Amino acid sequence: KAGVTQTPRYLIKTRGQQVTLSCSPISGHRSVSWYQQTPGQGLQFLFEYFSETQRNKGNFPGRFSGRQFSNSRSEMNVSTLELGDSALYLCASSLDGNEKLFFGSGTQLSVL
Amino acid sequence: GESVGLHLPTLSVQEGDNSIINCAYSNSASDYFIWYKQESGKGPQFIIDIRSNMDKRQGQRVTVLLNKTVKHLSLQIAATQPGDSAVYFCAESPLGDYKLSFGAGTTVTVRA
Numbered sequence: 001k002a003g004v005t006q007t008p009r010y011l012i013k014t015r016g017q018q019v020t021l022s023c024s025p026i027s028g029h030r031s032v033s034w035y036q037q038t039p040g041q042g043l044q045f046l047f048e049y050f051s052e053t054q055r056n057k058g059n060f061p062g063r064f065s066g067r068q069f070s071n072s073r074s075e076m077n078v079s080t081l082e083l084g085d086s087a088l089y090l091c092a093s094s095l096d097g098n099e100k101l102f103f104g105s106g107t108q109l110s111v112l
Numbered sequence: 113g114e115s116v117g118l119h120l121p122t123l124s125v126q127e128g129d130n131s132i133i134n135c136a137y138s139n140s141a142s143d144y145f146i147w148y149k150q151e152s153g154k155g156p157q158f159i160i161d162i163r164s165n166m167d168k169r170q171g172q173r174v175t176v177l178l179n180k181t182v183k184h185l186s187l188q189i190a191a192t193q194p195g196d197s198a199v200y201f202c203a204e205s206p207l208g209d210y211k212l213s214f215g216a217g218t219t220v221t222v223r224a
Binding site for chain 2: 035058090098101
């Protein structure tokens with residue numbers, strides 16, 4: 001069974017631009033979560049989706065948004081990029097969001 | 113706010129010895145606990161999980177212990193191998209929260 005797939009693997013953007021990251025969950029998993037990982041803050045929860053509905057959201061500004069499609073794929077968008085948005089963005093999937101999240105390899109975003 | 117944390121940021125272990133990684137949590141509503149291993153350039157990899165109605169769970173070479181009285185979680189790795197060198201994270205979640213709160217991580221280095 002294929003794991004969680006995230007694209008692209010690396011991204012370089014400049015301040016003020018926007019970016020869209022993509023995530024394909026494990027087949028059969030309906031919950032998709034997004035996390036931001038930085039050396040200073042560690043792993044921080046962004047949001048969780050199940051059946052196209054956002055069920056929980058972390059403490060991030062409104063520039064961070066996401067969505068989930070009917071096939072459980074998910075995208076997250078960051079608008080008006082800031083230098084501090086440089087991070088590894090991780091997507092995780094699970095059957096129902098209550099346990100055993102499986103992570104992808106992440107998208108490494110660098111904002112210059 | 114409440115958070116999950118690890119007692120030690122680094123742990124050096126002799127190959128073949130047993131490793132114990134500790135984690136303290138403060139959210140008394142936490143119902144689900146999970147350990148991840150993260151190698152350089154990869155996303156967190158699921159190791160083992162446990163629910164609050166249990167105090168011990170064993171996997172292949174790993175054991176997780178949960179002490180709800182003192183809000184303490186530990187991961188024991190038997191016969192530590194070089195491939196066990198990585199950063200280990202504990203995480204917790206209240207039931208129905210659909211998000212994991214991660215500790216800061218412990219870097220385990222296995223000495224040959």
